Amino acid sequence: MNQAHKYVYMFSEGNGAMRNLLGGKGANLAEMSNLGLPIPQGFIVSTEACTNYNTSGRVLDNAIREQIDIAMVRLEYMTEKRFGCKENPLLVSVRSGSRASMPGMMDTVLNLGLNDKSVEAMAKNIDTRFAYDSYRRFIMMFADVVMDVDKHLFENAFRQYKEKAGVTQDVELNGEQMIEIAEMFKGIYKDAKGEDFPMEAKEQLYEAIQAVFRSWDNERAFIYRRRHDIPYSWGTAVNVQSMVFGNMGDDSGTGVAFSRDPSTGENAIFGEYLMNAQGEDVVAGIRTPLSIDCLKDEKPEVYAEFIALAKKLEAHYKDMQDMEFTVERGKLYFLQTRNGKRTAQAALRIAIDMVNEGTLTVEEALLMVDPRSLDQLLHPIFDPEALNNADIIGKALPASPGAASGRVYFTSQDAMDAHARGEEVILVRNETSPEDIGGMQVAKGILTAKGGATCHAAIVARDMGTPCICGCEDIKLDYTTKQFTLGGMTFKEGDYISMDGSTGKVFGEQLPTVESKITNDFAIFMKWADEHRTMEVRTNTDTPDSAARALEFGAQGIGLTRSEHMFFEADRIPKMQRMILSETKEERLAACDELRAFQKADYLAIFNVMCGLPVTIRLLDPPLHEFLPKSDAEFETLAKEAGKTVEELKKQSAMLHEVNPMMGHRGLRLAVSYPELAEMQTRAIIEAAIEAQKTGTRVRPEIMIPLTFDVKEYKFVKDVVEETAKAILADYDGTLEYMIGTMIEIPRACLMADEIAQEAEFFSFGTNDLTQMTYGLSRDDAGKFINDYIEHNIFETDPTIKLDQKGVGELMKTAIARGRKARPNIKLGICGEHGGDPSSIEFCQKLGLDYVSCSPFRVPIARLAAAQAAIAQKRGEDVANKG
């Protein structure tokens, strides 16, 4: 016996659990085979063969060829047909099938095995026209897909032939004409390739299989994988299946059906059927398919069999099925089944119904819904009809979901003015900074030319629930002339565009939007999720309004309040600027005192909204120069207020300039230099907390010190905070529950976590910065080259979106182990954007974090992802649909 590695599996040798090896389609065909369903038999060339092919110089290994040959002999035996023979020829389809469904992304060849001899047999057994029609289709498909011959050569020749013959419809051509066309196509092939069309069926098969392997690398597949986070390394399997024909007359046909309605989730067969046709006719839209119900009337016994088997499949897979079937001369065949794609609304309905029907347990139902799909339920969407007809002028990173239409403005001030005039505004900028907050607040959508998934615009937009697209590098924006170009069009200030933050698409016109409907199912389902998860879900938010929204979405506290965001409002920023540009400690203290009043009011409002839930407040984090005036007008205003000259202010402002602000004078480094800042913020927090408690609101502030890399600097700032708090609380009758802890966002802090934990009551992983520093990768600048990394398969996923479990994750593990060693009950959370990403949440569950925190609109996603992670952990498995 040949002991070579097994690369080829008959359907009967596999099963549904072998998805990684056989691909989704192959595994399901194997499973259907085992269930005894009527399927055309065949075999699968595994994903390992694909990897072998792609990593060994794109040569099909001899061992693989041999195994294919043997499988083909077995298939001939099963079908009682002979491959490539002139008697009773076996024809096969050759289709891709990867682990994850990638519909239409890769290549397929039908009717393979036809050649000048077998086509004759087919003509004799069935029908001449049918046989040669199939042959000419095969020649063209094989030439196009496998041999890279331009298919327009065939299409043009076919059109000319029809003109000459005086016919308009294909069906008007008779058998003789089809023979001529097939001959003509072989000629075109020979002209293009310099050799005859291959008559050897095995050669056709080898070539077709390799073409499918190569199609894993085509651009469609590349884009699809990227959007769906499918790793390049998975590869695709190839399914070789004996052909059945739905176009053998009126007792034949083909169809596609879902076992439930994929839009609404209603429990009723939903699908389409076409008499006397092949699958491609349905797809090509040459004839309009009929509702599946027609089959019921025309072929009641076939319909009954189909319904029974569909229910059997659904019950077997415990999920709604998307099935392709063919009826050949009255006999039903299943060509494929898979778990069907569905809207979020349908997903919830189906999950709940299946629990009620007793098909699924609640745990199974929870695992069935992709958490990311919940996003659809919370944001407005474009009217689907308008969307179908709209031209996409650009596409970039979908940074914050939802659809928006409006007039473009390029500065925060212009956006606010337009909003005041009642216009709907899309803010378009190269990038945003905290000073743009006013314009961002009034915008219906935000579009930036630069930045990645965790750039300023993305973070703020997600917090506000505003649709946002980032890193649209094709935009050429000119602030001076107030216009930009994209997709060959120029947009002036005030022109309309539309944008879909869920897909990253930009449209050059106004499109109508509609609100998504939230059903009662959502509440039921999320309640189940909450009952099953073990991690808390908190939110990252800076305002009482968005805190209130997060509460509605189920947040159990605030994991991150960026106190600095409160300083950008028009009445506060000059005071902040005065504070920063103070030349003496006295000046600074006076400015601090004014700011404190604002801060206190902000915190009080948030405490009142959160009403007893924990509220984590991060002390001032960004480099001070972010707050400084930019324009001459702003400098002049400030000069008047501060009683200084513009020159003085500009000089001082220039001194604050930093080469790498992300690694500069920020975070607790500011508090080390100016302890009065930490003191001021602590006073505001504690005084607000006392005031809230006096009116009967329970308050649980958690004061968070950012950017720690060493216990000594942490302790220095902690001491300032603690002493300030104690001094205020000394005069207070009641007790106040509060904690002081730190963000863990610098690699060194992870390594020093044992020392830091001796002083810190909690750790909150700031995985945005931790990822930046661990990779040495600025999130503001990576947009420029991250595409190159994805194109070259260096990044399978963007680590700013999906937590890098190997590198950053190891640092987190180290931090947790060392932190817990020093303080066993230390509270652990995550407040980076990864806290809203399902695969990262699953990792957090494995790490044993107490909570994840994310932007308000991601809270439901996090709740479900946390439930799935907890269930998977209990079962000792990974979550399947984490993407």
Place this chain on the structure above:
Amino acid sequence: MNQAHKYVYMFSEGNGAMRNLLGGKGANLAEMSNLGLPIPQGFIVSTEACTNYNTSGRVLDNAIREQIDIAMVRLEYMTEKRFGCKENPLLVSVRSGSRASMPGMMDTVLNLGLNDKSVEAMAKNIDTRFAYDSYRRFIMMFADVVMDVDKHLFENAFRQYKEKAGVTQDVELNGEQMIEIAEMFKGIYKDAKGEDFPMEAKEQLYEAIQAVFRSWDNERAFIYRRRHDIPYSWGTAVNVQSMVFGNMGDDSGTGVAFSRDPSTGENAIFGEYLMNAQGEDVVAGIRTPLSIDCLKDEKPEVYAEFIALAKKLEAHYKDMQDMEFTVERGKLYFLQTRNGKRTAQAALRIAIDMVNEGTLTVEEALLMVDPRSLDQLLHPIFDPEALNNADIIGKALPASPGAASGRVYFTSQDAMDAHARGEEVILVRNETSPEDIGGMQVAKGILTAKGGATCHAAIVARDMGTPCICGCEDIKLDYTTKQFTLGGMTFKEGDYISMDGSTGKVFGEQLPTVESKITNDFAIFMKWADEHRTMEVRTNTDTPDSAARALEFGAQGIGLTRSEHMFFEADRIPKMQRMILSETKEERLAACDELRAFQKADYLAIFNVMCGLPVTIRLLDPPLHEFLPKSDAEFETLAKEAGKTVEELKKQSAMLHEVNPMMGHRGLRLAVSYPELAEMQTRAIIEAAIEAQKTGTRVRPEIMIPLTFDVKEYKFVKDVVEETAKAILADYDGTLEYMIGTMIEIPRACLMADEIAQEAEFFSFGTNDLTQMTYGLSRDDAGKFINDYIEHNIFETDPTIKLDQKGVGELMKTAIARGRKARPNIKLGICGEHGGDPSSIEFCQKLGLDYVSCSPFRVPIARLAAAQAAIAQKRGEDVANKG
């Protein structure tokens, strides 16, 4: 028995090895006591007591007080005197004494124990004038040092008394007058403090001890520790020693002597002596001391005893001794001995002599010299006399050693123009960037207002051997008016300043410099070092000239050639700019081709200089926008050359702007986006290598890929390099030995080292960037707040200068362990600036690196430090003098 922790030690209870606990002075007194030398007896309050005092709210613990009391009773018994009594009173000195010698940095109180009663006894036993002179000195010293009373109050009153009494010299005052002055001083004390001068000797003692503890925190001590890298946590011990008096008449005296000449190292007693005087008279310069030889003539028997004991001490400590002694009424007392400070020249001479004398082994001699002192031997210094009279107008980070005088210029161009006119130039800038290279090359010295020890200016200056001072934040520089202010003075373009890159001092005038002399001793000593070290020492250099200098200094190869530095010369930069601003790959390839010719010539020149030694060439590293034109004039020049408009170029240039360039599009990320860059550089390297070999020069290029964080990106670029090299070598008859490896400078690379090592033949730790990323601390921006960190004792040393062994070091250990696991023979080196720092070099030895690489002038330091580290490792100890 009281089992309390022991805080107080009689001299007889200690020994010389107890330096950490007893301080250097205390340990040496204990050792001398054990050796039977004549010393005034006493006891030591340990450094642990200091830590206890400073960390427990500055209260002297009762247990410590009790132990002091007991020690004092024992001292009374030994001296047969009574502390604070009117009969035969015991007087003591109270002095600081930390682990490391910190001469004059902390406080001392003499004659303690004097009060109204004991002074009477002293007057009766010795002399009234002597007694009350001592008393008034004690009152003033105690008031000043211990009780924080302004000593000018005493000095002014004393001056007025002398005026009134009509005398000019202190010695003209008689005993009665001294009594009056002492009374007057007690009155001043009472006015200032609101209470009587303390008459209780024990109270005086407790207060004085606490004052010494507190003096660990004074500013002088702070600055000294910082300069000498002495950790704050060490604390100081306090020595309480019975007084002896050199001012008891002509058979008394006091002196200071070295057992060898501290300037030249000559083996001859060197010192000064003053008859009938106390130590402070010598220091105060009231009387001019005599050469120690005078003692030989005047008190031959005392001199002989002194010489014998000095030799005994030197032999005992195996090092040149710096001794204080007093002769009281003909009896010799040693007050202190310590290893003497010396010039580098003397250090080498003494070490070599002691080996020749048989006192030391070569290993011991190697361990005795501080590697950092070798710097003195290589750079010019200021004429010491001129230096004494010069005013220091500013002081900042000594970034590259050596003295320089010249006229100030503020732009690279102005500096080059002035140099062309024959002027000596000091380049003064806020900070430098690669485009300043021209001005830096012609400058005698470089002074910057910003930046730390590893900023651009510092690195380049060290490479060029040019004196450099960085981060002089007090400089207010105005480029438009071409002037700056510092230390209250304004300097216009063309004005003279002087600067000492070894001390960080800036002078507002022209000072003459002299060359240091290198003796034959240097060669002998460095040969010994080379024989003892196990690590290779390489150099970081970019030019053939500086490579040649590094060879003279003993470099065994190049550990880092920054290929980009070659692009900044006037004839190359426009080509580089064209390459960067190319809009198509074709344009870029054409520009690359021109650059390749330059690169090849550069590499060839370096290969020829290095002649068979390994040369590590790092591929292009900095963000591209560093190379772009800055001024309008430069843009116009480039526009003409490139056939584009200034506007186009400015737009493209703006697109290259980065928010955090240190974490942006740089390093191998450039090669991922533009593989043609790596290809061009590889071609230049390999072609140059072949050309060199053809002329008979052996060549060993090591191609280094910078900024790796993942094996996949490394492999992508490595494949480009390897394929390019193989293609060229395919046409070459001979064989070329070359390696491809990577810098390890990103935290994630350390964690992924096992995967990376599968593809990389060597690792070179880029600890500058690794420190930046591990701390999240930009070296260009840290200057602003790093002082706050040192002042608050958060940083004991600056991690950009001295490797952070805990955090960064752990990552290095991880990288080495994982790298070796994957590739056991992987070559390991360091090319960050830490490669020239002795304590970091010792750490590298422990890590088992194959080589360290540093700037040319640091090569001798590294050679000695590596030898010391190897010896210490063999002995299983740490190097003592690593600072």
